[in-house]
Amino acid sequence: MVRLHDDQVDIEIDSVRRLIAEQFPEYRQLEVRPVSGSPATVSKLFRVGTALAAKFPLRRQDPEHAASWLTREADGLRSFHAVSRLPSPVPVGIGDPGHGFPMPWMLQSWAAGTTATPTGVADATAVAEDVAELILRMRGTDPSGFRVNGSGRGGDLSSHDAWVQECLRRSEGLLERDRAAERWQQFRVLPPPAESVLCHGDLTPFNLLVRRNRLVGVLDGGGFGRADPALDLIVAWHLFDAPARAVLRDLVGSDELEWRRGAAWAFEQAMGVVWYYRDTNPAMSALGRTTLARILDAADL
Structure with missing residues (x-):
């Protein structure tokens, strides 16, 4: 994986699968795969089935700070979705650190296009x-x-x-x-x-x-x-x-x-x-x- 930032935190797909299976067991049977070719600079994305995506912060930060950021992010996603009337991701839940990944992360819907x-x-x-x-x-x-x-x-x-x-x-x-x-x-x-x-x-x-x-x-x-x-x-x-x-x-x-x-x-x-x-x-x-x-x-x- 290309490193975009000096303080970047990487995560392997096996860790993503384990985190989803443990914290969102209702989705444990869904296929997990990385989103390739994305120009994203803040988060690493993985597709979860056809309708979901897991989003992991790329840059290392204090877990409490990351949790606060993700909570604000989730609120913003919900509000924007309600106002825009266009397809846009909405949060499903915020996951806890684990399996080598030191920060909270988010499971959200996938917007196709x-x-x-x-x-x-x-x-x-x-x-x-x-x-x-x-x-x-x-x-x-x-x-x-x-x-x-x-x-x-x-x-x-x-x-x-x-x-x-x-x-x-x-x-x-x-x-x-x-x-x-x-x-x-x-x-x-x-x-x-x-x-x-x-x-x-x-x-x-x-x-x-x-x-x-x-x-x-x-x-x-x-x-x-x-x-x-x-x-x-x-x-x-x-x-x-x-x-x-x-x-x-x-x-x-x-x-x-x-x-x-x-x-x-x-x-x-x-x-x-x-x-x-x-x-x-x-x-x-x-x-x-x-x-x-x-x-x-x-x-x-």
């Missing part, structure tokens, strides 16, 4: 329409009672200065650093939004399921909560070329500030994945390069 790519539906206006409908549905839901996801992406742009500078330093030979640095100086001073709305929080191509140029499912809804309305507009830059982006912007009704902040969050995310996953996750690194090229060449920023 083909994950999008940064260029595969770049000109698909129908997908842009579907994504806009999803964003508007989330924004139209009362955010009362939902947690605020503003400590990372979705918070203050200028608080990411040190991270962006580190990314620029590590990206020599990988991207146009001078142009990227100039763009960040424009982004970092954008004022914050007046209010927060409900957001998925990570609408990258690899979290979107498509079929015949339509959106048919959404993955990784565990971060669902209140955030900068612009946060989910990262999808415009991660997924679409200019014509489809224009369709999305028009349908969502983004003004200039919101549109630019969406580009800023996509930029901040892309800057990190280009160098960090250059050797270990080429698909994720390529996503970053595609996104940055779109942002640096955009006429509406």
Whole structure:
């Protein structure tokens, strides 16, 4: 297995089978197999039969912290599923550490479909329409009672200065650093939004399921909560070329500030994945390069 992180914790399929048999015995007869070719960077996934998946955190953390994270993740998955009206994973249960794996883990439903790519539906206006409908549905839901996801992406742009500078330093030979640095100086001073709305929080191509140029499912809804309305507009830059982006912007009704902040969050995310996953996750690194090229060449920023 390729190691994505220095603190990565691996798990063998035999351990997965034993954990399921002991902790979820009703599913012990189901076939367990790893999900191959996944660009996932946070969890290792295993299919359990045809309708379930077991998800194991990739990076080592304190078991209590991991349990708290998985509990929040489960709450987010349930809430997103209820709001989105699209197929998306929902939690079945949280498993305990065991058989060599030191952290809690999650059993969840499996959402079928083909994950999008940064260029595969770049000109698909129908997908842009579907994504806009999803964003508007989330924004139209009362955010009362939902947690605020503003400590990372979705918070203050200028608080990411040190991270962006580190990314620029590590990206020599990988991207146009001078142009990227100039763009960040424009982004970092954008004022914050007046209010927060409900957001998925990570609408990258690899979290979107498509079929015949339509959106048919959404993955990784565990971060669902209140955030900068612009946060989910990262999808415009991660997924679409200019014509489809224009369709999305028009349908969502983004003004200039919101549109630019969406580009800023996509930029901040892309800057990190280009160098960090250059050797270990080429698909994720390529996503970053595609996104940055779109942002640096955009006429509406």
